[in-house]
Structures are given as C-alpha cells and as structure tokens.
Amino acid sequence: MNVAPRLRLRCPAQSRSVAPIRHALRAFLEAIGFDGKCVDDVTTAAGEALANAVEHAYPSDAGPASYVELHARIARGKLAVDVSDRGSFIQRERLPGRGFGLRIIRAVTPQIRIDTANGTNVRMRFHLPKS
C-alpha cells in the first residue's frame, strides 16, 4: 500500500473556495516539512491555477456539479500538485495587461503540463527541499 503523505481536496468552483484550499495546501506542506520560499512558491502557483479554474472553467450559471480539485503528494522524489476542473479550457490570445496567472505558474514551477482533454488539469512538479 502507498503510505506517502497526500492531500486531496474538492470544493465548489467559487471564488471564496480558493483561499481555504490554499490555506489547506500550506498547512499540508508545513506538515511534511516544507518551509519559507518553497511553501510560498507552491501555494502561489496553486493559487493561480485555482483562481483560473474558478474564473474561467465553467459558465457563470454552472450548478453544484462545477468543482475544483487539488491533489498534492510526494511521488518519485518530487512534490506533485495537480489542480483540476471539469469545465472547458478557453484558448485565447494573451491580452496586454493581463494573463499573468499562467506566466506566474510557469515561472515558479520547474515542471508543468497542462492537460485540457477533459476539463483543465494543471500538473505541477516541484523539487523537494534539501534536508
């Protein structure tokens, strides 16, 4: 059985969900020994991905089936953080003066893949802190 530390959270895709999910992620990271800049960077990246899911994934009148999910765990010597929704990714040109979310995510995340086959799944991989 896999006994590695793990956090899995599913909440309604509403903007008031983002801060609590971020707080939960921060708490989890602290429990498994991350600190300082590492915690900040991972929560910053996850916060952006969560905000995107809440803001863009679903039509504004989406019902209770619209949710956002965060899954964090240690796997193969990395911290894996996936943020996913079941909405539709909206492809668009970057407008001047906005579109900082994905840019920030890319800046902090050493390894990232964005899957848009079935909703949006932002798959981020971070180095573990040296101990």
Place this chain on the structure above:
Amino acid sequence: MNVAPRLRLRCPAQSRSVAPIRHALRAFLEAIGFDGKCVDDVTTAAGEALANAVEHAYPSDAGPASYVELHARIARGKLAVDVSDRGSFIQRERLPGRGFGLRIIRAVTPQIRIDTANGTNVRMRFHLPKS
C-alpha cells in the same frame, strides 16, 4: 460521478502534523460554508482523534509507514469526518486526571463509531449547518 466536496489528507504520525491537518480541515469547512461554533466543534473533535493517533497508535520507533489520515466529506446530508491510523488501539481503564480526548469527542459529535479492527478509525458524523 460523485462531485461532493471532499478533503483527504495523509501525513506522518508525528505530533507536529496535527496542527496543520487541523488547519486544513478548518479551511475546508470554511470553503463549504461552515462557520463559528460548527467549525470549532468539528476541528476540536478531529484534533483530539488526530492527537490520539499520533500519541497512541504506533510504537515510538515506528518508521515512515506510520501515518494518520483524515477524510472529510458531505455524505447523505451529514458531514462525515474519519480519522484513521494503521496502528493498534490500546484498550485501557480511564485514569483519573486524563483520558479527556475521547470524552471531548463524544461530547461534540452527534454520531460516532470507533472501529479498531485494522488500526483505529474514528468515524464522526455531524449535522450540516442550517442555511
């Protein structure tokens, strides 16, 4: 597919894990609309169950396979919170001046079952806040 809000967290069974898990639970409860006394009561009960897992479930030299897990979700009109470990429940007489943990859990939790077949699984069910 079940899309109900859900929090699942697994951390090393160490005393420094308890506060972060509690904070994550609090954040989750706030995300799904609990507040005030409800949040306090649920985190108080879960905090006691977590502390017990960390303190009693495993021998003190237990390795990385010793973990504690929290699973919270809305199911059948209740908030279900399970705290589980894979250690061994230690049955003992209540000593005067201690043993407040289970007493506190019972006082706040309308419905509770403690399963000790495979480690300890404290299964708590709470009423949803009236909205």
Place this chain on the structure above:
Amino acid sequence: MSGSIETVRLSGELEISRKREIRDAFTLPEGAAAVLVDLSEVTYADSTALTELLRFCVTAQRDRIPLAVVIRTRQFARLVQYAGLAGAFEIFEDRNDALAYLNERVNP
C-alpha cells in the same frame, strides 16, 4: 496571609506538539502567594492543554495556592465544558475579575 500574585502566561495554539512547553510553563512561580493563569491570548486548546492545566491546579491546591484562569477564546471555554471540567478551575473571561478574586484570597 499576604504575598505576591504571580502570572503564568501562554498564548497561541496549546496543543499536542507543545506538550513539553506547556508542562514547563505550568509550574508554581517561586514565592507566589497566588497565580493568575493568563490564557487570554490562546487561540485554540486541546486535551493536552487541559490535562496539564488540571495537573497544575491540583499541585496548587495541594500547596493551598489560589489560582485563577483567564480564558477568552470560545473554543477553549467550550472544551472545558465538553471535558466536564467546568467545576475544576476558577475561570474568568476578564483579567481584572481574576485579579480581584485572587486579591481577596491573598489579602482577605
């Protein structure tokens, strides 16, 4: 009897990971005639904190040193109720009330 009222103060989250620190803090200050246990800045408490507080109260009682506990956080106040310990401590919401209570006992 007359003497000084000493204060023991703890703040933040009083929980299992701070067990040792809590136990160390809950010792009778040298020469105290009475002790104000100021927990007004505690934001959360668990049964670890209660167990240590009870132990402290029992010690103080044995030495006939009156003790007043200030608790302001609702979660903590409820915890005392849930544990069935509401009668075990002299609890005050207001620091001045606690001091008045102790003053009466130290300088009757």
Place this chain on the structure above:
Amino acid sequence: MSGSIETVRLSGELEISRKREIRDAFTLPEGAAAVLVDLSEVTYADSTALTELLRFCVTAQRDRIPLAVVIRTRQFARLVQYAGLAGAFEIFEDRNDALAYLNERVNP
C-alpha cells in the same frame, strides 16, 4: 507643482475573492498630487491583485500622478518578479523611502 500625497491602503490576502474590493480601492483619491499605495500589511497576493495594481498604475501615469508602492511581504515581492512586472511599478520596502520618492516629485 505642489499638492498632497494621498494614501491608498489594503491589507490581508489580496486574492480573487476580493477582486471588486481591490478594484474599488485602487482609484485615484480626489485632488491627489501623488499616491502612496501602502500594501505593507498584505500577507498574500495573487495575479488578481497584480492586474488591478497595474491598471491603477496605468491610470495614474496617464494623469501624470506619481505613484509609489510599499510591499514588504516576500511572497508578494516575488510575485511581481514572477509576473515580469518588476519594472512596471516603483516599489519600496520602506514607507519612508516611498514618501521621500513622492515628495521629490511633488515638490521638486
């Protein structure tokens, strides 16, 4: 030119759920010759905050009103870097330095 330096202040977590409040706060105060954007008590910021801050700076620039931003939280300071906006704002860690910068511009 001479005139008053007005302060716009926000604190806590500047994130998506506070978008409207952030946008409303980031408006030019009536009659301001310069604006100190005091974000020293911000504990966390996301791209929503950045986007609104940028919009505010662009408006101020258009009206030739100098603006100084105080940021102390490391997470926020890094966010600005990550977004590639380090050159877009006049950022200060110290409130007095920000005021000195604005004073120079208002009373040259």
